[in-house]
Amino acid sequence: MTVTGTTPLRKSGKSRRSAARPAPASAPRRRRLTERQSKALAFAVLTAPMLLGLGLFRYVAIGWSFLLSFSEARRTISLGKWVGLDNYKDLLSDERFRDSLTTIVLFTALIVPVTFAASLGLAVLVNRVRRGRAFFRTAFLLPAAVSYVAAAMIWKMALFSGVPSGLANTLGALFGADATPWIQTQSPPLYWIVLVTLRLWLQVGLYMILFIAGLQSIPPHLYEAASLDGAGPWRTFRSITFPMLRNTSVAILLLMLIAALQAFDEFYAIFSTGASLGSEPVRTPLMHLYGVALQDQDYGVGSAGAFLLTLLIVLVTLLQGRILGFSRDKD
Amino acid sequence: MTASSALSRRGFLGTSLLFVAGAAVACSSNPQEAASAKGAKVTLTQWYHQYGEEGTQAAVKRYAEEFTKDNPDIAVNVVWGADTSQYETKLNAALLGADAPDVFELGDFRAEMARKGQLEPLDDVYGAAKSGFVKADLDYLTVDGKIYGMKTIDDIMMLFYRKSMLKKAGVSVPTTFAELTDAAKKLTDGDVKGLFVGNDGVGDSPYLLAWSQGKDLIDGKKVVYADAARSIGGLRDLHADKSVLLGFTTDWYDAGAFTQGATAMQWCGLWALPTVEKELGDDFGVAPWPAYDSAGKPVARLGGWTQAVNAKSKHVAEAKKYLQWLWIKQADIQIDWAVKYGFHVPPQTEVAAKTPELSKGPAKDAVTIGTKYGISFPAEWTQAMQAEFIAAASDIAKGAAPEKTLKKAQSKAQSDLDKQMG
Helix, strand or coil: CCCCCHHHHHHHHHHHHHHHCCCCCCCCCCCCCCHHHHHHHHHHHHHHHHHHHHHHHHHHHHHHHHHHCCECCECCCCCCCECCCHHHHHHHHCHHHHHHHHHHHHHHHHHHHHHHHHHHHHHHHHHHCCCCHHHHHHHHHHHHHCCHHHHHHHHHHHHCCCCCCCHHHHHHHHCCCCCCCCCCCCCCCCHHHHHHHHHHHHHHHHHHHHHHHHHHCCCHHHHHHHHHCCCCHHHHHHHHHHHHCHHHHHHHHHHHHHHHHCCCHHHHHHHCCCCCCCCCCCCCHHHHHHHHHHHCCEHHHHHHHHHHHHHHHHHHHHHHHHHHCCCCCCC | CCHHHHHHHHHHHHHHHHHHHHHHHHHHCCHHHHHHCCCCCEEEEEEECCCCCCCHHHHHHHHHHHHHHHCCCEEEEEEECCCHHHHHHHHHHHHHCCCCCCEEEECCCCHHHHHCCCECCCHHHHHHHHHHECHHHHHHHEECCEECCEEEEEEEEEEEECHHHHHHHCCCCCCEHHHHHHHHHHHCECCEEEEECCCCCCCCHHHHHHHHCCCCCEECCEECHHHHHHHHCHHHHHHHCCCECCCCCCCCCCCHHHHCCCEEEEEEEHHHHHHHHHHHCCCCEEECECECCCCCCCEEEEEEEEEEEECCCCCHHHHHHHHHHHHHHCHHHHHHHHHCCCCCECCEHHHHHCCHHHHCHHHHHHHHHHHHHEECCCCCCCHHHHHHHHHHHHHHHHCCCHHHHHHHHHHHHHHHHHHHHC
8 A cells, every 4th residue: 555556546535535526417527436446346346245155154154163163062053062172082082083084194195196196197198199189088087077976886886896796796707706795895905996996087087187287388399309309208207297297296286185185975975884884994084073973963073073184184285385385486 | 447348347247246136036935935825824844754665755745735635724845855874964954954844754763852952742742642552662752751753654674584595505594693693604605695784794783683682782871782792793703604795786774685686584674575575475584683592582673763843843733733633643544654665564553453464474473573572772872872883893793802892882882871861
């Protein structure tokens, strides 16, 4: 205000004075806003509905939930019975919740590099094909449009069902293997095959598209120069493609980390039995909290868990930012 | 800034506002208004979970319409809800909000809902008819001396077995747990497994094992299921032989695995009996879950659905009137509901006695099993207790030490129970 807007401010002062003077009806003069003011007004008017909506449905809800996490709220969402940090203590002393945290951290540590490598690899391959690029792009992206639950049902009931007619078991039978209950077998934990293939199938396409966008913004003259210098494909990838994708990679990594830490849909859909939870061999934090808050109606402990999980995500994100930087300018 | 761009911005703004306003109006128009416009003074909203049997949705709408014919002042808006696994979650969320149903179904009755003031006591709805109801049901629905629900159907869950397969394998209907594991092992042959208790290999079996050892889950204000460590420990033996069917396309509450010959024995419910009869003719029988050992007792699980009235409803009186009309007075409707869409038992003994479908063949055996051996979940049982108990049992099936695992789960359940009572 003080430094930049001197001239417009003076101008506006004048126009305000002129607006205060009663103008003859015939005069076409109107109160005119300065450009700066009108921009501010437009900004306020255009963003207000969004901000109001966000405020009301997001931040008020988040704030409410934060307060709930410090009060006893069983079968109610009204505040009042304050219990301090008891909900947090309850949850952290719960072995199953702690196990779920360990599970999700390990799961994230494994699935993120795999998804990253798979989507980057696919992007490079699809970007290189000369004919039918649009076809491959669409074919790989399509699964991203499928609902997690629908896909989980296909994986659970058609591909990896325990009956001999399931696809995996039919293929196995060709090699003389007995029908295997993929989702229920605990040692070795075959259910990870089901979960990981499902997640890759659902997610790789979307990240591939983001990588392709990044690949296409790399100036072609770099590749031309490299090929003149006699660089092979691997060298080109290592020295040009990968470094030039840095910003894209950092952003995608962030999305992948958050998506992995929030895993719920396919785990729940694969393991749910129709009754409440309990018999699933692995449980993610969100599954545990779904059970606590929505099935057992303990909204206090449920909210506490939501904040613990948020804290975990924030920490991981900050750690990533610390190591890789968020999105540095090319220098 | 040119005039045209200002205008188009203003135009854009106007359009957006119109859109928002339109959306708001669209969202606020209530589907209930349509029903009440027909002339009824009060419109009750009633929630059902999604029954799997064909014709059930049309049936409950028909019952509601017949009620409105008799009581033109009250219309009923029937809401056909989510399937069993999601229904309770959705109902619980709805009960916290402004659009809560006035009358609704409950699968597992939760005493906690009554204690938290979510349910209206129904003693006056029962009135003199109370003595005609099955006593076990009334006990189940009674919290601190008042009855908070009305059973619409009783379900009996029991063991179905294929007579021909048992004969071929040379085994008889098991009467102890040792016999059950042995039979399951002998009945397993190639693609046919011996026993199906659920896709997770656990299902209701931990409850059945505990009860069949003569132990209960909750005794007064104490959670006591760790006493059943010995029988629940049997889960491990059951799984060791790979004679239990896992990961079928439908779960235990559907007779699919049994009728398609994927398993020789299945834990399922009376509701599936007509389907099984249609598919297998008389090549099947029903039995209770066997006694754990000679000191135990055979058991069956009693379930079913309960109607309850929302204590915060604005139309409690009308809702009660509706329940009384439908589930106490209309014997014909009760029989229709009980046996036309899968088999269930009407909770009024006199009505059950008048139901011809339940007086012959395996259905009759099932009713006898239910009356003799049937046990319900304790009303204080919650989803958290269930999840913890089933998780412990699953760990035991995998090889965890039964006593220690159950004790740990039990102490958590105890603190849940203390919170609930306190």
